[in-house]
Amino acid sequence: MDDIVVLGAGYAGMATAIQLAARNRGDFRVTLVDAHERFTERLRLPMTATGQQTASLSIPGLLCGTGARFVRGRVTSVDLGARTVVLDHGTITFDLLVYALGSVADASSVTGAADHAYTLNGVAEAARLADRLGSARQVVVGGTGLTGVESAAEIASRFPSLRVTLVGRTAPGMSLNAKAGAYLRGALDRLGVVYEAGEIRNVLADAVVVDDATLPADVFVWAGGTRVPVLAEGIATDARGRMVTDSVLRSVSHPFVYAAGDAAAIRQPYGIMHGTCQSGMPTGVHAAVSIVRSRRGREPRPFRFGYYHTPISLGRDDAVVQFTHGDDTPRRLHLTGRAAVRYKETVTAAPWPTYRRMKRLPASGAFWPKGRRA
Structure with missing residues (x-):
């Protein structure tokens, strides 16, 4: 039985692990690795930075019932030749790897x-x-x-x-x-x-x-720029350390490695995607779907993504939401004030119902609209 290891339990990594587990027919094991047991809501970190309380979400709790295993540990390096992940307290071997460790302030x-x-x-x-x-x-x-x-x-x-x-x-x-x-x-x-x-x-x-x-x-x-720590020597990355992927989110240099979220340099017709929550979860889902399709002898489909909004909090009582074209250029439609606050809060809370829906996903791939099944 093959081991699929997902590094990073952020929005993208969590989506990857849950989606893989939901589609598993007992022919592989899914392990999710992160340095913390608490899920980090990056969208709410400015609130934490000003002393406000946010929800304490357990990664093992979010995985409960999926069949995916959680390992707590900080990744120090990845040996692509030996196919091992070195943690601060040991090593994990893998057959396939999903790199979703995200980015940090540069x-x-x-x-x-x-x-x-x-x-x-x-x-x-x-x-x-x-x-x-x-x-x-x-x-x-x-x-x-x-x-x-x-x-x-x-x-x-x-x-x-x-x-x-x-x-x-x-x-x-x-x-x-x-x-x-x-x-x-x-x-x-x-x-x-x-x-x-x-x-x-x-x-x-x-x-x-x-x-x-x-x-x-x-x-x-x-808050002026980000980079991705390069932990896997020899893998193809861009100038910011993001893993360069092909159209199905597979590393262009190491086909047994996939990337999702901020850690991936994913090219679309409008250019390289920038990391956001709205793109992170879809990349995680698509990486999982690409892996499953490949394992079952089916050709993975190219990843296609278009942006649709830019919600911005301006304190707790104000916000602006800019709706966008797919290439992230602004449309005329936007929200401000309390309407924007309500919209952004709904969006910020949206991942949890989505993760719960993924847990119930049957092997047929009903999570996807008709015509997009894996």
Whole structure:
């Protein structure tokens, strides 16, 4: 019996493991590996970073009844020749591997950030930031993408006495349509978040150098870029460490390895996908379907994905949701205010009913709409 090992129990890895287990006919074993037993809701890490309580979701609990096995351990390396995963407490062998360990903030890209920056790489890092904010006076958030905007807004709304500055080369909300972008920037203004245009050159213990100016900062939060740790020597990756895949999410250099979520460089007609929850789960499902089809002598189908929205929290009481074309360019339709808050909360909670539905998936593949079965 073959062993299929899934590394990483995030949105993509969890979807892969549950989908594989649901389609298993007793001809392989599924093992899911993660460093923590608690599922990390990356979408809610800005809340954790400001001391707010979020649900404690157990990975073994989410797997209960699926037939998939959970192993807790931190992956230190992958030996592709020996087909073994080295953990901090032992090794696991595999016949097929799914790499879904996700990405982390690339603090190495800015001088001093590795020594002085706070990141939202996980619950522990976010909680460390929450402990520090209570005694801070001036906070600088680097990066005007979704993580930077949500972090700055959450900090400003929870700690109104703090001076919060958001720094980036482009103004926040520039990927939205004109009205949605204006609403986002107006919301940041109302929260007292100051936007500083420029490139961060250096991070000091008590300041941030932006171009030729120095901004005082008790706390610096880095949200300006990500990378994927390369743990499997010799596998084909891009400049950010993401595994380069073919159209069915299989490694172009090692066909017994698949990738899903932020760890994969997946090319679509509009370019390389960027990592989000809305794309992570579909890639995990498709990786599982590709594996099952290949094992049963059927040709895997190419992965196709189109974006459909960009929900952005602006504190707990405000949000903006930009609906998009498949290539992630903005449509005219968008939501703001309480309607956007309700929509985003629904989306944020959506994975759990989906995972439960996957557990009930019969071998025929009824999870998929007609014509897309595995």
